[in-house]
Amino acid sequence: MTEIKLIGIDADDTLWQSETFFAEVEEKFLNLMSKYSSDTSLEKSLSSNEITNLRVFGYGVKSFTLSMIETAHLASGGNISSLDIKQIISWGKELLQHPVVLLDGVEDAIAELTRDFTVFIVTKGDLLHQRSKIEESGLDKLVAGFDIFHEKDPESYLDFLSERNVDPVNFLMAGNSLRSDVLPIVSIGGHAVHIPYELTWDYEKVAEGAVPKSGYKVIEGITELPNLVVDLHA
Amino acid sequence: MTEIKLIGIDADDTLWQSETFFAEVEEKFLNLMSKYSSDTSLEKSLSSNEITNLRVFGYGVKSFTLSMIETAHLASGGNISSLDIKQIISWGKELLQHPVVLLDGVEDAIAELTRDFTVFIVTKGDLLHQRSKIEESGLDKLVAGFDIFHEKDPESYLDFLSERNVDPVNFLMAGNSLRSDVLPIVSIGGHAVHIPYELTWDYEKVAEGAVPKSGYKVIEGITELPNLVVDLHA
Numbered sequence: 132m133t134e135i136k137l138i139g140i141d142a143d144d145t146l147w148q149s150e151t152f153f154a155e156v157e158e159k160f161l162n163l164m165s166k167y168s169s170d171t172s173l174e175k176s177l178s179s180n181e182i183t184n185l186r187v188f189g190y191g192v193k194s195f196t197l198s199m200i201e202t203a204h205l206a207s208g209g210n211i212s213s214l215d216i217k218q219i220i221s222w223g224k225e226l227l228q229h230p231v232v233l234l235d236g237v238e239d240a241i242a243e244l245t246r247d248f249t250v251f252i253v254t255k256g257d258l259l260h261q262r263s264k265i266e267e268s269g270l271d272k273l274v275a276g277f278d279i280f281h282e283k284d285p286e287s288y289l290d291f292l293s294e295r296n297v298d299p300v301n302f303l304m305a306g307n308s309l310r311s312d313v314l315p316i317v318s319i320g321g322h323a324v325h326i327p328y329e330l331t332w333d334y335e336k337v338a339e340g341a342v343p344k345s346g347y348k349v350i351e352g353i354t355e356l357p358n359l360v361v362d363l364h365a
Numbered sequence: 366m367t368e369i370k371l372i373g374i375d376a377d378d379t380l381w382q383s384e385t386f387f388a389e390v391e392e393k394f395l396n397l398m399s400k401y402s403s404d405t406s407l408e409k410s411l412s413s414n415e416i417t418n419l420r421v422f423g424y425g426v427k428s429f430t431l432s433m434i435e436t437a438h439l440a441s442g443g444n445i446s447s448l449d450i451k452q453i454i455s456w457g458k459e460l461l462q463h464p465v466v467l468l469d470g471v472e473d474a475i476a477e478l479t480r481d482f483t484v485f486i487v488t489k490g491d492l493l494h495q496r497s498k499i500e501e502s503g504l505d506k507l508v509a510g511f512d513i514f515h516e517k518d519p520e521s522y523l524d525f526l527s528e529r530n531v532d533p534v535n536f537l538m539a540g541n542s543l544r545s546d547v548l549p550i551v552s553i554g555g556h557a558v559h560i561p562y563e564l565t566w567d568y569e570k571v572a573e574g575a576v577p578k579s580g581y582k583v584i585e586g587i588t589e590l591p592n593l594v595v596d597l598h599a
Contacts, residue, residue, distance in 0.1 A: 187461050189493035193427040197454060200434065204451045213445045217438045220431060227421050258492050258515045259423035281492045 133322070135364045137297045138244060139288075140274075141306025142254035142261065144328040145353065146241075147268060148232045153195065154330055156222045160199055163215055167207035177202045178333045185334065189281070191257030196223030227260055231267045236354035241273050243357040248364075252277035253291065253304065255311065283311035285319050292321075303363070305356055308335040313347050323347035324359060367556070369598045371531045372478060373522075374508075375540025376488035376495065378562040379587065380475075381502060382466045387429065388564055390456045394433055397449055401441035411436045412567045419568065423515070425491030430457030461494055465501045470588035475507050477591040486511035487525065487538065489545065517545035519553050526553075537597070539590055542569040547581050557581035558593060 143149035157177065164173055181198040188194035199219050203211040244250050252274055254261050261279045265271050280287040292302055299316075305324035306312025314337065316323035325347055350359060377383035391411065398407055415432040422428035433453050437445040478484050486508055488495050495513045499505050514521040526536055533550075539558035540546025548571065550557035559581055584593060 187458050188427060189491070193422060193431060196431065197427060197457070200450060201454055204447045207447060209447045209451075211447045211450070213438045213441060213443045213450075216434060216445070216447075216450055217443075220435055223431070224421050256492070257423070258490070258513065262515050279492065281496050 133363050134301050135248060135303050135322070135360060136301040137292070137295060137303075138248050138250045138360065139253035139291075139302065139304040139306075140241070140244075140250060140353075141304075141308065141312045142252050142265065142277075144307040144330070145234070145305065145312075145326055146237050146252070146270065147234060147264065150328065150330040150332055152226055152229050153332070156195075156199075156226060159222060160203075160219065163218065164203060164206055167203075167210060170206060173202070173206055176206060180205075182334050189257075190255060191260055192223055192226045193257065195226075196220060199223075231264050233268060234353065236352060238270070238273075240353045240356055241270055244360065245273050245275070248360065250274045253280065253283075253306075254278075255280040255283050283308075283315060285315045288315055288319055288321070292319075303360060305353070307331070309337040309342060310335045314341070314343070317343055317346045322363065324356065325349045326351075326353055326356070367597050368535050369482060369537050369556070369594060370535040371526070371529060371537075372482050372484045372594065373487035373525075373536065373538040373540075374475070374478075374484060374587075375538075375542065375546045376486050376498065376511075378541040378564070379468070379539065379546070379560055380471050380486070380504065381468060381498065384562065384564040384566055386460055386463050387566070390429075390433075390460060393456060394437075394453065397452065398437060398440055401437075401444060404440060407436070407440055410440060414439075416568050423491075424489060425494055426457055426460045427491065429460075430454060433457075465498050467502060468587065470586060472504070472507075474587045474590055475504055478594065479507050479509070482594065484508045487514065487517075487540075488512075489514040489517050517542075517549060519549045522549055522553055522555070526555075537594060539587070541565070543571040543576060544569045548575075548577075551577055551580045556597065558590065559583045560585075560587055560590070 161173055177199065180202045181195060184194060184198050188197060196219060200216055203219060252265055258279055265277050271277060278291055292299060299319040299321040303322040303324065304312055304316045305326055307326055307328040309325060313323040313325050348359060350356060374380065395407055411433065414436045415429060418428060418432050422431060430453060434450055437453060486499055492513055499511050505511060512525055526533055533553040533555040537556040538546055538550045539560055541560055541562040543559060547557040547559050582593060584590060
């Protein structure tokens with residue numbers, strides 16, 4: 132028997148849609164840029180610029196918006212218009228203010244899990260945006276709390292667990308990102324559950340060789356999580 | 366006698382310079398814009414745009430950078446050049462990577478305070494940037510911990526104190542901002558110490574009528590803080 136004392140659930144693309152909205156903006160961006168450049172690798176340039184900028188800008192929409200503007204400058208050969216820049220910033224504001232769209236079955240699954248377990252929402256990135264989405268979702272009223280990491284690395288998870296006096300072996304983390312929700316949990320000896328989302332941001336992708344073949348579970352949707360936890364805990 | 370169980374110290378403009386660097390960039394921005402506009406109220410437009418955007422963008426350098434770009438678009442009548450936008454983003458990156466410059470006497474004062482008291486750095490805004498500065502300062506090795514609020518309001522302070530089982534009456538907060546470090550502390554019944562900095566960001570300014578005449582202390586620099594705490598605690 133494995134005693135589960137604490138459950139962590141990722142937010143973006145696990146509880147609600149996120150990457151979908153980024154992808155929509157990216158498509159509008161590529162469309163906007165088509166009048167400046169016929170470069171077919173523009174999507175790759177944006178993604179690579181975004182990842183390069185992570186170290187300085189961090190995660191989130193503002194970072195993405197600044198990376199789009201930089202990419203627009205470069206890809207247009209220094210000719211992006213003031214109005215188009217303004218358009219890109221508007222997309223950033225729209226992303227930040229986009230209504231929260233919960234994934235199917237999220238509310239019921241969280242309600243069921245919180246009946247028997249202590250559940251935290253564990254996310255990363257932009258303090259204001261993540262917090263706003265958690266509050267707008269109403270899920271903060273169901274769960275025991277939430278934490279917004281600067282980075283979902285083993286150290287941050289260990290700090291989070293030690294503050295709550297929970298041993299990694301009694302912790303289960305579920306989320307859509309192998310890089311952020313699964314690998315660090317496997318490495319600290321916790322229970323990881325991968326719930327793939329239909330889209331994965333390039334940065335969160337993990338090379339096939341780096342994915343452990345065992346040591347974590349995969350389920351199709353969060354609706355399967357309550358039963359999995361009960362089976363594990365039983 | 367007042368028992369002080371926990372001391373919170375603000376970071377930007379209390380432990381290290383911050384507003385000074387923003388002001389330097391603002392000056393460069395106004396200079397850059399002088400070729401587009403002879404509007405003498407541009408500084409006010411930037412400040413007001415920045416404050417309007419806080420609700421969506423939140424605090425920090427990325428927010429400031431996006432507000433500069435928006436202001437540039439508007440103030441240039443939609444004619445800001447791609448290259449100048451790129452320049453504004455570079456200033457943002459420079460601000461984010463600016464070396465930490467501790468204010469005079471900070472290290473000694475913090476070292477002295479931590480000998481007898483539990484000291485936390487309590488700041489707000491950008492998770493990655495604030496955390497990077499705390500780590501770069503080396504002060505994280507002296508203090509008991511740090512917390513980065515999304516907003517320094519009474520509720521956030523109460524959450525912070527309740528997580529640590531500290532009553533507001535046993536908490537002392539010191540910082541440069543009346544709005545963020547003093548008023549919320551006075552309102553929850555804690556001990557506030559104002560350490561004015563030579564520059565104050567418009568948003569942190571408080572109308573004279575809103576400043577309580579008593580209920581908090583004012584000192585000239587952080588070097589005076591250890592004695593003040595000892596006197597209060599004695």
